[in-house]
Amino acid sequence: MFFHIVLERNMQLHPRHFGRNLRENLVSKLMKDVEGTCSGRHGFVVAITGIENVGKGLIRDGTGFVTFPVKYQCVVFRPFKGEILEAVVTMVNKMGFFAEAGPVQIFVSNHLIPDDMEFQSGDMPNYTTSDGSVKIQKDSEVRLKIIGTRVDATEIFCIGTIKDDFLGVINDPAAA
Amino acid sequence: MQMSLVTDSPVHSSSSDDFAAFLDASLDSGSSEETEDSDQLETQRVKRRKVDKMENIEELQDPTSLPPSLEQTAEASMKKDVCTHPGSFGEMCILCGQRLDADSGVTFGYIHKGLRLENDEIVRLRNTDMKNLLRHKKLYLVLDLDHTLLNSTQLIHMSPQEEYLKSQTDSLQDVSKGSLFMLSFMHMMTKLRPFVRAFLKEASELFEMYIYTMGDRAYALEMAKLLDPQREYFSSRVISRDDGTHRHQKGLDVVLGQESAVLILDDTENAWTKHKDNLILMERYHFFASSCHQFGFNCKSLSELKNDESETDGALVTILKVLKRVHGMFFDELEGNLVDRDVRQVLKTIRKEVLKGCKLVFSRVFPTGFQADNHLLWKMAEGLGATCLKELDPSVTHVVSTDAGTEKSRWAVKHKKFLVHPQWIEAANYLWQKQPEENFIVNQTKNP
Ligand SMILES: [Mg+2]
Ligand SMILES: [Zn+2]
Numbered sequence: 078m079f080f081h082i083v084l085e086r087n088m089q090l091h092p093r094h095f096g097r098n099l100r101e102n103l104v105s106k107l108m109k110d111v112e113g114t115c116s117g118r119h120g121f122v123v124a125i126t127g128i129e130n131v132g133k134g135l136i137r138d139g140t141g142f143v144t145f146p147v148k149y150q151c152v153v154f155r156p157f158k159g160e161i162l163e164a165v166v167t168m169v170n171k172m173g174f175f176a177e178a179g180p181v182q183i184f185v186s187n188h189l190i191p192d193d194m195e196f197q198s199g200d201m202p203n204y205t206t207s208d209g210s211v212k213i214q215k216d217s218e219v220r221l222k223i224i225g226t227r228v229d230a231t232e233i234f235c236i237g238t239i240k241d242d243f244l245g246v247i248n249d250p251a252a253a
Numbered sequence: 254m255q256m257s258l259v260t261d262s263p264v265h266s267s268s269s270d271d272f273a274a275f276l277d278a279s280l281d282s283g284s285s286e287e288t289e290d291s292d293q294l295e296t297q298r299v300k301r302r303k304v305d306k307m308e309n310i311e312e313l314q315d316p317t318s319l320p321p322s323l324e325q326t327a328e329a330s331m332k333k334d335v336c337t338h339p340g341s342f343g344e345m346c347i348l349c350g351q352r353l354d355a356d357s358g359v360t361f362g363y364i365h366k367g368l369r370l371e372n373d374e375i376v377r378l379r380n381t382d383m384k385n386l387l388r389h390k391k392l393y394l395v396l397d398l399d400h401t402l403l404n405s406t407q408l409i410h411m412s413p414q415e416e417y418l419k420s421q422t423d424s425l426q427d428v429s430k431g432s433l434f435m436l437s438f439m440h441m442m443t444k445l446r447p448f449v450r451a452f453l454k455e456a457s458e459l460f461e462m463y464i465y466t467m468g469d470r471a472y473a474l475e476m477a478k479l480l481d482p483q484r485e486y487f488s489s490r491v492i493s494r495d496d497g498t499h500r501h502q503k504g505l506d507v508v509l510g511q512e513s514a515v516l517i518l519d520d521t522e523n524a525w526t527k528h529k530d531n532l533i534l535m536e537r538y539h540f541f542a543s544s545c546h547q548f549g550f551n552c553k554s555l556s557e558l559k560n561d562e563s564e565t566d567g568a569l570v571t572i573l574k575v576l577k578r579v580h581g582m583f584f585d586e587l588e589g590n591l592v593d594r595d596v597r598q599v600l601k602t603i604r605k606e607v608l609k610g611c612k613l614v615f616s617r618v619f620p621t622g623f624q625a626d627n628h629l630l631w632k633m634a635e636g637l638g639a640t641c642l643k644e645l646d647p648s649v650t651h652v653v654s655t656d657a658g659t660e661k662s663r664w665a666v667k668h669k670k671f672l673v674h675p676q677w678i679e680a681a682n683y684l685w686q687k688q689p690e691e692n693f694i695v696n697q698t699k700n701p
Contacts, residue, residue, distance in 0.1 A: 158350065168365065168489060170364060170489065171378055171381070171509060172364070172370070172378060172509075182343070182367070184365070184368070186348060188339070189347075196385065198385060198386070198389070200484075202488065225346070225349075225350025225351065226350075227343045227344060227352070229343075234343025236342060236343075236345050
């Protein structure tokens, strides 16, 4: 799920960035520091969309660095247990398949793939129904349900399942 | 990342505190690593309790509202209760999603970061995979890299006579045709063993192949790129020392194949102490000077001699024939159920044909006082099907010695028996074929 929220961060800035472009420097450093990172609490920061306010700077003794409290708006992404997600398959093997939805790494174990889909090895490993009508392989797009999530500093891990109604392949690259 | 600053948000907007509280409440406990003040914690606890309550209600309602025909759902929830947690991904159970201990089970990082499997699950996967594989008439093949499929050297260890190689390296753009590569970013040069490309292509028809190296992960992946640029042979089956479960040892525990169906090619026997019966020992490929020195050879290297192993008659050609023979015997000659067949037995049988009918006596090959039948050469010869005797008798066919002047050596000459150097046995062991005795004649030692 995506959220648009306001977060706060203390930004340390080197004195060389002071002057007319202070605000721009602050914003670009913020974007560099924050976009693409994860926090256990908020999930993955997709993009900063605006600056709410920049607080008073505090000069650090000895170094000349200044710390600014910055409030910013951003779009974050975090998956939830029970959420339905669309993802792209990155790897298929005998254990199941891995898929990605942006920064989220999802594993769907073969226990949670419908029983009528069987693993086929080869240079393009896949799970296929016995009649061959549905096939999951690398680059397939799948709709899955999240049954577990864990967010750490840089990555979000999820356990997914496609063993339920309306889940599974939504586009087949081989058929395209 | 490109983006524009917008002040007005089209999406749902809320203050971050509310959001965090909402998130925490909807998450399982223990997922928040940040410290909060007690006030905030209290509100969260309340919210969490509320959520718990709601879930409880749902669960309570479940059995009553559930029509008996909806067995699937009941089964699913039952499964949830008794989940055996067969493995984990990102420290969550791959079956029920519950958070698990970080260090339970065997790690399969080479397949995907964060993946671990419990023993029962490994056994289950091996069983189902084995059936699948046998149906395709394939076995497993685990391949070592260094000295088996290729030879690498650090650039700083290259000798002056090897300098010429630096102008002969092949392009990294299309590695599929080259065999000598400069990997400057790793400060290394790598030479692929002659015939390796044809070897992999043919072997891939008969085996599901793994790379298993004592090198680190970065090196293993780089070598896999050179050997398999199209990723048609190994997929993610590249195991490095970072992925093993024991230091300085290679083990089949991280290989998802039944041990009775795995063959291993490696030049280092000691790496596989637990799986010697699966091992086909490779003659070491030393191309670079540093590699020769590392193993104590003071001769010129192939590179310094501007020479190489034969493309048509080298070690990989020989071993491919052996692999085909093992594969053929496993599927076509053995009787009984496929799943009950054992590739280790097949390997043993084929090995025993090599020196079948030879009766050997050793002369001054073993140190005095050494228990002869414990010696590596004795065991090797027996493994190759020869009979080893301690004393001479008329049935003896070969005397093995490094010295033509010993009593037994002279007996051999006198009775027109073969007198061969111990290397005759080693050569047969590497080549899987009895070698012409005249290539292993024994010289008279000058100082007896
Ligand atoms: Mg080796
Ligand atoms: Zn579980």
